[in-house]
Amino acid sequence: MTRSDDFVEKTIVVTGGAGGIGGGVVRALRARGATVAVLDIAQSSDATLSITCDVTEARDVAAGMRRVRSEFGDPELLVCAAGVVKEFPFEDLELEEWQRVIDVSLTSVYLITREMLPGMVRRGGGAVVTMSSGWGRKGYPFGSNYAAAKSGVEALSKSLALEYALRGVRVNSVAPGPVKTAMIQDNPAFDEHKKAAAIPMGRLGEIDDIVAPILFLLGEESAYITGQVLHVNGGLLMP
Numbered sequence: 001m002t003r004s005d006d007f008v009e010k011t012i013v014v015t016g017g018a019g020g021i022g023g024g025v026v027r028a029l030r031a032r033g034a035t036v037a038v039l040d041i042a043q044s045s046d047a048t049l050s051i052t053c054d055v056t057e058a059r060d061v062a063a064g065m066r067r068v069r070s071e072f073g074d075p076e077l078l079v080c081a082a083g084v085v086k087e088f089p090f091e092d093l094e095l096e097e098w099q100r101v102i103d104v105s106l107t108s109v110y111l112i113t114r115e116m117l118p119g120m121v122r123r124g125g126g127a128v129v130t131m132s133s134g135w136g137r138k139g140y141p142f143g144s145n146y147a148a149a150k151s152g153v154e155a156l157s158k159s160l161a162l163e164y165a166l167r168g169v170r171v172n173s174v175a176p177g178p179v180k181t182a183m184i185q186d187n188p189a190f191d192e193h194k195k196a197a198a199i200p201m202g203r204l205g206e207i208d209d210i211v212a213p214i215l216f217l218l219g220e221e222s223a224y225i226t227g228q229v230l231h232v233n234g235g236l237l238m239p
Helices: 020-031 058-072 095-123 134-138 144-167 192-197 207-218
Strands: 011-015 035-040 049-052 077-080 126-131 169-176 229-232
Touching: 011 020, 011 058, 011 095, 020 035, 020 207, 035 058, 049 058, 058 095, 077 095, 077 207, 095 126, 095 144, 095 169, 126 144, 126 207, 134 144, 134 169, 134 229, 144 169, 169 207, 207 229
Parallel strands: 011 035, 011 077, 035 049, 077 126, 126 169, 169 229
Antiparallel strands: none
16 A cells, blocks of 8 residues: 555656546645646646646657756656557558557657656656556557557566666556546447456446556555556456
8 A cells, every 4th residue: 555645745747647547646646745747738737737748749848847847856756647549440540540649658658758767866766657558468459559559668668667777766567457538438439338248357447446556656665666567457467
């Protein structure tokens, strides 16, 4: 269990924090006394500081982080929650849609970690949690761009965990199964009852089911954990 004082007086950046799982993370961290800066194309009413930012654009991310540092100094914690998915048969998947999903789900992680890791090292350490997916492990029919992006997130996270371990920065991933967020519920082809029936625990995940493991991996009780992928999916995938 994450200690109630783990995030008091801590500064945390959340990309994609205006809604969905990222929004749940922001609310939970604020309730625990954290200072939370959100970088997202939409505004967050829950954040301490909400910066309108295209996290796929290097200049936007750099400008957003300059503002964060000017107000709070170097943040010590990061959650990479930006992501997008749209299903296409592979033969109908145009380069534009391939690139969009790769940029939002993977390139954004590269851009924000490149901006933040030097500051974490200057502070003497920090923690990063990225968002992977079981689809990145098993493949995703009609979602090859998303599966490729999430597999890349896992590889990038493990590489950073190795590179920064002796510099005090931990990097882990959380891989949710189907969760009740707008990203999947707005998909007209998504059948909640059919998907729930395929999950051993018999239901889709709630946002809070994913927030708790993210907070654990950010907190002090996971101080000896790095380079790991924590699957949170009700038993749907057991890698």
